[in-house]
Amino acid sequence: MTILVTGAAGFIGMHVADRLLAQGHAVVGIDNMNDYYPVSLKRDRIARLQAAHDRLFTFHELDFADLDALHAALADQVIEAIVHLGAQAGVRYSLINPHAYVRSNLAGHVNMLELARERRVRHLVYASSSSVYGGNDTLPFRVEDRADHPVSLYAATKRADELMSETYAHLFRIPMTGLRFFTVYGPWGRPDMAMWIFTAKILAGEPIPVFNHGRMQRDFTYIDDIVSGIIGCLDHPPADDGAPKAGGSRAPHRLYNIGNNRPEELMHLIAVLEDALGRKAQIDFQPMQPGDVHATYADISAICHDIGFAPTTGIESGVPRFVQWYRDYHDTQ
Numbered sequence: 001m002t003i004l005v006t007g008a009a010g011f012i013g014m015h016v017a018d019r020l021l022a023q024g025h026a027v028v029g030i031d032n033m034n035d036y037y038p039v040s041l042k043r044d045r046i047a048r049l050q051a052a053h054d055r056l057f058t059f060h061e062l063d064f065a066d067l068d069a070l071h072a073a074l075a076d077q078v079i080e081a082i083v084h085l086g087a088q089a090g091v092r093y094s095l096i097n098p099h100a101y102v103r104s105n106l107a108g109h110v111n112m113l114e115l116a117r118e119r120r121v122r123h124l125v126y127a128s129s130s131s132v133y134g135g136n137d138t139l140p141f142r143v144e145d146r147a148d149h150p151v152s153l154y155a156a157t158k159r160a161d162e163l164m165s166e167t168y169a170h171l172f173r174i175p176m177t178g179l180r181f182f183t184v185y186g187p188w189g190r191p192d193m194a195m196w197i198f199t200a201k202i203l204a205g206e207p208i209p210v211f212n213h214g215r216m217q218r219d220f221t222y223i224d225d226i227v228s229g230i231i232g233c234l235d236h237p238p239a240d241d242g243a244p245k246a247g248g249s250r251a252p253h254r255l256y257n258i259g260n261n262r263p264e265e266l267m268h269l270i271a272v273l274e275d276a277l278g279r280k281a282q283i284d285f286q287p288m289q290p291g292d293v294h295a296t297y298a299d300i301s302a303i304c305h306d307i308g309f310a311p312t313t314g315i316e317s318g319v320p321r322f323v324q325w326y327r328d329y330h331d332t333q
């Protein structure tokens with residue numbers, strides 16, 4: 001197949017493109033290389049994809065919220081499926097720069113829905129987020145739980161994406177799957193996320209900021225498991241048979257949680273990081289941040305049942321792999 005991957009220079013997009021290319025698919029990557037975190041890391045990810053998969057990989061640097069640019073770049077391009085991972089990510093930044101979220105996550109998402117409709121793609125798989133559960137305090141989070149009280153603009157845009165996608169899928173009969181990711185980490189990860197920030201600060205001998213005085217739990221999900229889940233879903237589109245789909249969605253739209261099904265205390269993550277780095281962390285306890293939630297914990301029974309998803313990597317084995325990559329990457333800079 002020829003598959004459009006948006007956010008191909010991003011953390012998850014690069015890994016998904018890499019796996020699809022290794023499977024022999026042609027991948028058309030899109031990314032606007034925004035400077036939310038260092039652009040050099042995004043350029044390195046694209047360079048890696050180009051070096052490994054020269055022939056099957058095409059890349060367009062463009063903003064998918066710009067419909068004319070999108071049409072111009074893809075005019076003569078066959079697109080059979082879309083994996084839409086490009087977005088303005090980050091909960092805290094959405095309190096500072098709301099318009100970036102409206103542009104990429106709302107206007108940009110509608111452009112992807114339109115593209116799916118114009119091209120009659122076999123399947124559109126897109127990224128949602130565990131943040132849609134807001135401050136729900138019943139754990140684990142189940143896809144059929146209420147998700148109508150987001151506590152950040154980021155979460156609100158992701159929930160809006162789900163609703164718009166369900167409407168489009170149902171109106172225009174295009175199979176779509178929304179995936180609520182839970183704190184993804186691993187090699188080529190994101191410099192704005194805790195795992196990277198903690199690693200950098202522990203190595204520099206600087207104190208690490210730990211919010212809510214350390215009383216936080218996250219369902220950390222290793223990148224290889226996420227990629228398996230995304231591609232497993234892509235390969236099994238929801239049937240357009242009128243029966244309700246996962247998350248109570250109208251066919252042919254469905255929603256899945258995709259996490260590790262194992263919430264970890266933040267202080268345990270720090271202990272695992274200390275072991276992997278061979279250094280002690282200095283901890284700077286701080287209050288809860290606006291927009292943050294205390295705990296995330298994915299009920300993944302729906303995706304396990306439908307797709308055979310089975311995460312295999314806990315933080316004890318995943319964190320050392322991230323740390324090894326982090327050291328290698330910085331040694332070669």
Ligand code: NAD
Pocket residue numbers: 006007008009010011012013030031032033034042062063064065084085086087088089090103104108127128129130180181182183184185190
């Ligand atoms: P990322 O920031 O590394 O990747 C997103 C990419 O999208 C970036 O490279 C960015 O430049 C690109 N992008 C943003 N707006 C764009 C636009 N208008 N046009 C073209 N490109 C644009 O983030 P990631 O961690 O790889 O996340 C991928 C997806 O998963 C996002 O939708 C994110 O919201 C979602 N998600 C991620 C996590 C996680 O833990 N990493 C958790 C929940 C949800």
